[in-house]
Amino acid sequence: EVQLVESGGGLVQPGGSLRLSCAASGFTFSNYWMQWVRQVPGKGLVWVSRISSDGSDTTYADSVKGRFTISRDNAKNTLYLQMNSLRAEDTAVYYCVRGVNGLDPWGQGTLVTVSS
């Protein structure tokens, strides 16, 4: 079964840092581009970042550029999102997703709360 499991979310103060992880299983992780999408509870989906299958190509939404870094370890079948200089508006559920033009499957999400 193809599965994505996020972890690393939690409560962090404004200006703080957090690293999210996404453990992939059930498929050849190194063959797929991966993405992060976030959602404020009760609100819509927002694209955050994308990484190529070998990690050499990354792109970011303007709202996180320069603060967030996406990376991956294909040997560990794990996707990461390093989040620095966190702001209140970064509070959201963060989803790890496989694919490029059709995102499937989605993890269950991990909640990040930025608050003092």
Next chain:
Amino acid sequence: QSALTQPASVSGSPGQSITISCTGTSSDVGGYDYVSWYQQHPGKAPKLMIYDVSKRPSGVSNRFSGSKSGNTASLTISGLQAEDEADYYCCSYAGGGTFVFGGGTKLTVL
């Protein structure tokens, strides 16, 4: 990276057909055939329903179909069923390796 425009809500009776629109610009929806649609039930992760404008992943009912004309993409659900009640989001490639989602549409099955 402005969000694509979707109606906030649509509704229909069981058995009817409904269409959800997703309007962007020539820089996203109109510029690429990379529009996808996602269904999200309350408290659940989104599920891919349509990709590349009109392709359906295996396992998704053929009651779901997608199309595009100019800067507007559409998701049509025919033979509406109670379990179709959910939020629906469109997503488009926006160039430069970036993507943009729509604001979401709440579908109510009357």
